Amino acid sequence: MRGGRRRGTGTSADQAPAVPAALPLPVTRAPRPDDARYAALRAAWTDAWPEALGAWGRFTRLRPPRLHGAGEVSGATSFAWFSLGDVEVSIDLEQVLHEGIEDHAVAVLAHEIGHHVYSPADMLTAGRMTAQVRLGLVDLDHRAGLVTNLWSDMLINDRLQTRAGIDMVGLWRRLGPPQGEVMSLVLRTDEILWSLPAGTLSGPGPRADAEAQVLARLVRTYADDPAAGAGGFAMVLRPFLARDTGSGGGQTVVDLPCAQHEHPGTPVPGLATASDALRPPVHPALDPRVVGALAATDDSTSPTSGPESGLQRDPVASQSAGSTLTPADYAAVLQSLGVATDVESAAIAWYREHAARHLVPFPTTATPAAPETLLGGLDPWETGDDLADVDWTATMLASPVVVPGMTTVQRHLDSTTSTETDDQPVDLDLYLDSSGSMPDPRHQPAPIALAGAVLALSALRSGARVQATTWSGPGQIAGTDGFTRDATAVMSAVVAYFGGSTSFPIPLLEQTHLDEADRSGSTGSAASTTTAGSTGSTASAGSPARRRRRHIAVISDSGVVSMFADGAWSLPEDFEPLTTSAARAVRAAGGGGSLVLNVAGPPDRYVDMAPGYAVYTVSAWEDVVPFARDLARTLWGQNA
Amino acid sequence: MTVRDGLVDPAQPLRPGPTLATVMQRIAQTPADRLPAVGALGDGSPRPGRAHVDAAAVVSDTLADLAPGGVRTQQQIAWLRTFFSAPGGFGDQRARAALITSWVLADPALRRTPVLAEVLTGPEATTDWALTAISRLSTVLAPVLEPSTWPSTTATREETARAVLRACGLHPGDETAVDAEARWQTVSTEIQSLVLAQLAEEARRTEELNRALAAKRAREAAAQVSHV
Numbered sequence: 104m105r106g107g108r109r110r111g112t113g114t115s116a117d118q119a120p121a122v123p124a125a126l127p128l129p130v131t132r133a134p135r136p137d138d139a140r141y142a143a144l145r146a147a148w149t150d151a152w153p154e155a156l157g158a159w160g161r162f163t164r165l166r167p168p169r170l171h172g173a174g175e176v177s178g179a180t181s182f183a184w185f186s187l188g189d190v191e192v193s194i195d196l197e198q199v200l201h202e203g204i205e206d207h208a209v210a211v212l213a214h215e216i217g218h219h220v221y222s223p224a225d226m227l228t229a230g231r232m233t234a235q236v237r238l239g240l241v242d243l244d245h246r247a248g249l250v251t252n253l254w255s256d257m258l259i260n261d262r263l264q265t266r267a268g269i270d271m272v273g274l275w276r277r278l279g280p281p282q283g284e285v286m287s288l289v290l291r292t293d294e295i296l297w298s299l300p301a302g303t304l305s306g307p308g309p310r311a312d313a314e315a316q317v318l319a320r321l322v323r324t325y326a327d328d329p330a331a332g333a334g335g336f337a338m339v340l341r342p343f344l345a346r347d348t349g350s351g352g353g354q355t356v357v358d359l360p361c362a363q364h365e366h367p368g369t370p371v372p373g374l375a376t377a378s379d380a381l382r383p384p385v386h387p388a389l390d391p392r393v394v395g396a397l398a399a400t401d402d403s404t405s406p407t408s409g410p411e412s413g414l415q416r417d418p419v420a421s422q423s424a425g426s427t428l429t430p431a432d433y434a435a436v437l438q439s440l441g442v443a444t445d446v447e448s449a450a451i452a453w454y455r456e457h458a459a460r461h462l463v464p465f466p467t468t469a470t471p472a473a474p475e476t477l478l479g480g481l482d483p484w485e486t487g488d489d490l491a492d493v494d495w496t497a498t499m500l501a502s503p504v505v506v507p508g509m510t511t512v513q514r515h516l517d518s519t520t521s522t523e524t525d526d527q528p529v530d531l532d533l534y535l536d537s538s539g540s541m542p543d544p545r546h547q548p549a550p551i552a553l554a555g556a557v558l559a560l561s562a563l564r565s566g567a568r569v570q571a572t573t574w575s576g577p578g579q580i581a582g583t584d585g586f587t588r589d590a591t592a593v594m595s596a597v598v599a600y601f602g603g604s605t606s607f608p609i610p611l612l613e614q615t616h617l618d619e620a621d622r623s624g625s626t627g628s629a630a631s632t633t634t635a636g637s638t639g640s641t642a643s644a645g646s647p648a649r650r651r652r653r654h655i656a657v658i659s660d661s662g663v664v665s666m667f668a669d670g671a672w673s674l675p676e677d678f679e680p681l682t683t684s685a686a687r688a689v690r691a692a693g694g695g696g697s698l699v700l701n702v703a704g705p706p707d708r709y710v711d712m713a714p715g716y717a718v719y720t721v722s723a724w725e726d727v728v729p730f731a732r733d734l735a736r737t738l739w740g741q742n743a
Numbered sequence: 744m745t746v747r748d749g750l751v752d753p754a755q756p757l758r759p760g761p762t763l764a765t766v767m768q769r770i771a772q773t774p775a776d777r778l779p780a781v782g783a784l785g786d787g788s789p790r791p792g793r794a795h796v797d798a799a800a801v802v803s804d805t806l807a808d809l810a811p812g813g814v815r816t817q818q819q820i821a822w823l824r825t826f827f828s829a830p831g832g833f834g835d836q837r838a839r840a841a842l843i844t845s846w847v848l849a850d851p852a853l854r855r856t857p858v859l860a861e862v863l864t865g866p867e868a869t870t871d872w873a874l875t876a877i878s879r880l881s882t883v884l885a886p887v888l889e890p891s892t893w894p895s896t897t898a899t900r901e902e903t904a905r906a907v908l909r910a911c912g913l914h915p916g917d918e919t920a921v922d923a924e925a926r927w928q929t930v931s932t933e934i935q936s937l938v939l940a941q942l943a944e945e946a947r948r949t950e951e952l953n954r955a956l957a958a959k960r961a962r963e964a965a966a967q968v969s970h971v
Contacts, residue, residue: 241953242960295929298901300922313938316929338946386946388939397936 129179129193129364131171141172144196148208155212158267159220168192168212183211184362185218187226188369188442192216203277210274213267217259218363222329223251226440229363230374232333233439234428239337239384246344247337247439252363254336257289258329261296261322272297272304280306284343291315296322314339320394321387334384335393369442375433375456381426428453430598431546450545450598451591457548458556461727463735465565467526468652479515488513528567529652529694529738530586532615533559534666535597536659538575538605541701544598551701552597554721554730555658558697559593561734562654569593570615574608575601605662609669609684616653616688654694654738655685655716660701667712680714689715697734748933749883750909757920758858760913766904769850770843773894777801777842781891784827784838798838799823802877805845809854809873810866819870826878833886840885841877843893847907848873856913872911879910887933902930 148170156163169191182198185191192215199205223229232254237247263269271293281287281304290304292315301310318339325332374380387393428436434449443449484493486508494514502510535555544552559569571593572582582596583589657663667683668674680686689696696716698709706718717737721730751757760766779796802823827838847853854863863869884906893903905927908914914923928934 241956298926300918301925312928313942316935316938317942319929338949342949386943386950388942388946394939394943397932397939 129184129195130177131175138173140200141196144200144205145170145172147205148194148196148199148212151208151212155209155216158209158213158263158269159216163216163220165216165219166191168194168215171195171197173197179362181362183215184364185215186364186366187219187223187229188365190219192219193364204274207270207274207277210263210269210271213263213269214256214259214271217263218255221262222255222258226365226369226371226442227373227377228330229440230371230436231330231377231380233436234374234377234380234432235330235334235382235384236337237432237435237439238381239334240341240344243341243344244435244439247436248363248441250337250340250344251333251439253285253289253340254333255329257292257318257322257336258326260293262326264293264297272299275304280304283347284311285340285347287311288315288318288340288343292318292322295319311343314343317387317393321390324387324390324393330379332387334382335387335390338384338386363441365441367442367444368448369440370452371437371440371442372456374428374436375453376427376460378427380428380436381432427457427548429546429548430454430544434545446545447595447598451594454544454553454556454598455560455590455594457553458560461553461557461731462561462564463557463731463738465528465531465561465567466738467528467565469524470527472521472523472525474518475521477517477519479517481512482515484508484511484513526566527651528562528565529654530567531558531562531569532586532612532653532655532692533569533571533593533596534607534612534655534657534659535571535573535599536575536605536607536657536662537573537579537599537601537603538660538662539602540605540660540662541600543600543602545600548724550721550724550727551658551660551699553727554699554719555597555656556594557727557731558656558658558699558734559597560590563588563590563593568651571596572608572611573597573599573601574606576604577606579603580608580611605665605672607657607659607663607666609666612655612666612688613684616655616691617684618691652694653692655689655692655696656699657697657716658699663698663700663709664712674712678712680712685716686714695738697737699730748909748931750879750906752912755912757909757912757914757923759916759920760856760858760908760911761852761915762917763901763904763908763915764917765852766847766850766907766915767897767900769847769852770894770900770903770907773843773846777846778891778894779839779842781839781889782832782835784835796842798827798841802841802845805849806870806873808849809863810869812866819874826881836885836890837881839890840881843890843903844877844880844907844910845873847904848876848911853911856916858913859911862912876907876910880906883910883933887936898930902932905930 149167152167156165171193174197176193176195176197179193179195179198182195182202182204184193186193192212194211194215199211204211218224223232229251233247233251236250236254237244240246240250260271264271275290275293281290287305287308288311290306291301291310291312293299294301294304295315296319301312318336321332321335321339325335430450430453431446433453434443434446437443437449437452481494481497484498484507492513493511497512497514498505498510501512505511533555535552541551542549559571562569568586568588570583570586572580573596574580579601581599581601583592587593657666659666662672664674665671666685667678667680669684685696696713698706698713698716698718700706700709700718700720701722702709702720703722706720709718710716717733719730719733721727776796784796784798799820803820806819823841826834827841828834829837853859862872884903888899888902892899894900905915905923909927914920918926
């Protein structure tokens with residue numbers, strides 16, 4: 104629903120914000136006692152709820168709406184809004200009274216229910232619709248959320264009016280004529296859909312009949328697939344949005360539709376890997392599903408052609424499949440949905456979702472469980488033994504007169520090896536190169552970062568702990584600062600990006616895996632380590648955590664040479680592979696090592712300089728699956 | 744934008760006729776023998792061994808019912824046979840359209856329309872009126888909306904009903920002439936084809952512009968990345 108005659112305060116199209124803005128959550132306050140007017144209204148709208156639910160079927164269930172009384176809400180852009188995350192409908196009764204729609208409770212409530220059960224119905228569909236709308240709007244990203252919601256509104260209203268018998272016409276009439284070209288177009292479309300005389304809802308004035316006709320066909324065509332029609336809807340609306348200003352030059356009621364408010368951080372599972380999210384939208388006038396036989400104007404006049412002669416093949420089948428949103432697009436879609444927190448969080452969600460299908464089983468080591476204690480016989484307790492070891496009961500039974508060292512006894516304890524075994528996972532020490540030669544994983548799909556995510560998440564899934572370190576030039580290090588089970592902290596390191604020079608943090612590698620005596624003593628980047636949180640247990644070579652084997656993995660490109668050349672760019676002339684810190688570290692770690700490199704060509708050079716490390720190349724998206732397969736095979740070979 | 748069609752005489756304003764529902768109901772009740780399959784009528788000549796509907800005869804009978812005092816001339820029958828024997832399957836299409844149209848025109852509810860009393864002043868005028876409607880429906884509506892689909896859906900029934908009324912110089916009695924014209928603009932297949940063709944052309948031009956814009960944005964993005 105829109106907010107009737109009120110006008111918004113948004114920026115004009117010319118002053119579009121760089122980041123698509125989501126509608127802020129309305130601020131709610133503690134309810135105040137209703138006066139008689141609000142009490143009656145609240146009762147009436149509560150009574151209307153079952154009928155509104157019934158418009159969507161006898162078995163539709165949803166928690167009762169949240170009816171906000173006078174002064175309870177501020178910042179709401181409409182009298183009604185919904186939240187897919189909360190699965191809840193909210194109504195601002197104060198605005199209901201202001202708009203004079205108190206008698207249209209069923210229509211308003213049924214409309215809001217429609218967002219939960221029909222369009223978009225779930226966050227994934229909302230995300231797919233938003234992605235399509237962004238493509239259709241081309242350069243009006245900041246309108247994506249608005250247009251997505253408007254498209255859902257049209258589908259819901261048409262269904263309610265034509266199939267459920269809900270009086271949406273009466274509601275629109277009560278709200279009055281629209282302001283601005285967009286709402287005029289929307290309401291003219293409704294007039295066509297509902298066989299109303301022109302001007303019934305759209306009011307007097309010029310009307311975009313041609314666009315309204317094609318939108319009417321679009322609504323009916325994609326009534327069962329909201330996401331597929333959203334892009335075409337946006338393409339039709341785009342020119343109207345660009346010039347949709349009121350007589351005063353400000354924005355129009357198009358800023359005030361029935362709103363969707365979500366909590367930041369609400370997950371949208373499946374959106375990052377949705378293969379149809381980037382399908383190029385088709386203008387409805389060019390979409391065979393919409394225009395049907397009318398598209399084939401030359402053939403349709405043929406009298407021998409039957410009624411189906413104009414049908415053409417589904418354009419969807421010819422669309423490229425497999426394209427998914429980039430991390431940057433994904434972040435923008437989340438922003439439009441109002442669930443984004445920041446770019447990093449969006450990138451983390453993107454890589455986690457993409458990595459999920461490639462996770463490999465990380466090996467574990469079976470070790471005997473803790474020994475069990477058995478009670479044995481009695482041994483003499485002699486002077487000098489710990490007084491606490493005296494078994495006083497046995498001593499008193501042996502003699503009522505206690506003579507230390509003569510009559511005192513102590514219980515002998517035996518131990519037995521447990522038949523149970525514990526599976527000890529191999530921890531992962533992950534180093535991610537984020538120098539300037541590496542792609543920024545937060546903005547573009549980076550196969551190399553995905554490989555890192557596969558490694559880290561595979562280890563975490565097996566119960567291992569992960570130390571993830573993002574490195575670039577000297578002093579540019581961020582990470583978990585120790586081994587941790589916190590997947591978010593690990594993924595933050597995977598998607599972090601410096602874009603600086605290349606200098607592998609040898610001191611950190613040595614500190615983690617080598618004893619004090621084995622370290623080269625080099626001082627470098629570790630001395631000025633910048634950590635992104637201390638969620639993990641700092642794991643030096645001598646800590647208790649050292650008991651578990653570790654796998655060392657490095658995500659890099661040709662800059663990995665610095666790992667074997669003590670931070671330098673090239674290998675020294677007297678290079679001895681087996682004596683490098685990296686080689687000694689992987690031997691000490693005991694769980695093997697992996698170099699995952701974004702390089703072209705065979706990796707022979709790196710194999711020679713990195714004894715103890717398995718070398719993989721991941722330079723393209725197609726390399727990820729072979730990498731995961733080879734990784735699993737190698738890990739099990741190294742650690743079985 | 745109002746698009747003209749060949750169903751109405753621009754010089755004659757449309758006048759109120761029966762309600763739209765009345766005509767739509769009549770169309771929905773079209774008997775099966777007035778709905779022969781596509782190509783079943785051929786060029787109108789009888790085919791031995793097969794049941795055959797002679798559209799010219801059916802229309803002629805309808806005309807006789809509409810204008811009882813009229814004389815069915817040989818010339819009239821000959822005109823109908825010529826009309827229904829157009830080559831390329833158009834004759835078959837016209838004949839099937841005429842079978843349905845004549846069924847609608849024979850509806851007493853339509854003939855009782857008060858304003859038609861001024862038109863149907865005699866057998867000759869009635870025959871001219873009916874033949875005009877039949878020929879308009881057969882040559883204007885049938886090529887864009889297959890006659891066999893006319894009774895099948897609400898949308899096609901509405902379009903056919905409005906077309907019949909327009910061809911008779913009428914508009915639905917429960918609408919104003921302006922509303923009826925606006926509604927016709929939105930339900931007419933022919934008009935929609937024209938409108939969609941214009942929109943399609945516009946959309947193609949917009950797509951070209953968008954592609955150019957996208958390419959420009961990609962170049963700008965690449966330039967930003969290369970300067971990191």
